[in-house]
Amino acid sequence: MEPPGVVLVMGVSGSGKSTVGSLLAAELGWKFYDADDYHPEENRKKMGKGIPLNDQDRIPWLCNLHDILLRKVSSGQSVVLACSALKKMYRNILMRGEGAATQNSEEPGEKEGFPKLKLLVVYLNGSFEVISGRLAKRKGHFMPPELLQSQFDTLEPPSAPENFLALSVERSVSEMIPFIVDNMKMK
Ligand SMILES: Nc1ncnc2c1ncn2[C@@H]1O[C@H](COP(=O)(O)OP(=O)(O)O)[C@@H](O)[C@H]1O
Numbered sequence: 001m002e003p004p005g006v007v008l009v010m011g012v013s014g015s016g017k018s019t020v021g022s023l024l025a026a027e028l029g030w031k032f033y034d035a036d037d038y039h040p041e042e043n044r045k046k047m048g049k050g051i052p053l054n055d056q057d058r059i060p061w062l063c064n065l066h067d068i069l070l071r072k073v074s075s076g077q078s079v080v081l082a083c084s085a086l087k088k089m090y091r092n093i094l095m096r097g098e099g100a101a102t103q104n105s106e107e108p109g110e111k112e113g114f115p116k117l118k119l120l121v122v123y124l125n126g127s128f129e130v131i132s133g134r135l136a137k138r139k140g141h142f143m144p145p146e147l148l149q150s151q152f153d154t155l156e157p158p159s160a161p162e163n164f165l166a167l168s169v170e171r172s173v174s175e176m177i178p179f180i181v182d183n184m185k186m187k
């Protein structure tokens with residue numbers, strides 16, 4: 001893969017994004033961002049009350065993350081971002097910014113000249129049963145496990161022509177990191 005670019009580690013709550021993303025960034029020597037750290041207070045409060053976020057809540061958050069990624073990449077740095085990015089439109093916003101929120105085509109923003117980041121999506125794929133089991137054990141996190149079903153309902157797994165690798169959450173983290181590093185291709 002040709003840096004600078006972005007590896008997006010995505011999946012539902014509890015799929016392992018923060019764990020895998022931070023270890024991957026350390027392995028690559030890249031900066032790590034956790035999208036959870038950039039939620040506005042209203043979003044955190046809403047999730048804390050057990051109410052799932054909607055497009056209106058997520059789009060400004062994703063646009064802000066796109067701007068951060070673009071700044072880093074423009075200054076020559078590659079980045080690993082852990083972010084739920086559940087819908088294809090959300091991943092397009094991360095890659096292309098606000099313009100992608102109002103575009104319907106396969107390649108939104110391409111013709112309009114919105115800046116496009118080189119992005120590899122690492123999708124952590126697992127069953128409700130396995131992931132809810134992990135969330136039940138996780139302590140001290142603002143996301144209530146009751147919201148997991150809504151995350152699965154919203155999830156649009158990546159598919160061609162998105163540039164992605166899918167990994168089962170049942171693989172060990174120590175196995176995932178070298179697999180990702182060996183299979184990284186940025187587009
Ligand atoms: N591949 C894995 N195998 C076993 N446990 C894992 C794996 N990945 C993450 N975990 C555990 O699952 C829980 C959720 O992981 P976390 O990284 O917080 O997920 P997310 O950031 O997607 O919400 C944590 O307790 C973490 O230690």
Ligand SMILES: O=C(O)[C@H](O)[C@@H](O)[C@H](O)[C@H](O)COP(=O)(O)O
Pocket residue numbers: 012013014017018036039053058083084085086143151
């Ligand atoms: O898009 C969303 O609904 C949110 O991003 C949501 O996914 C939440 O922020 C995290 O899932 C909670 O944090 P964890 O993913 O770390 O559980």
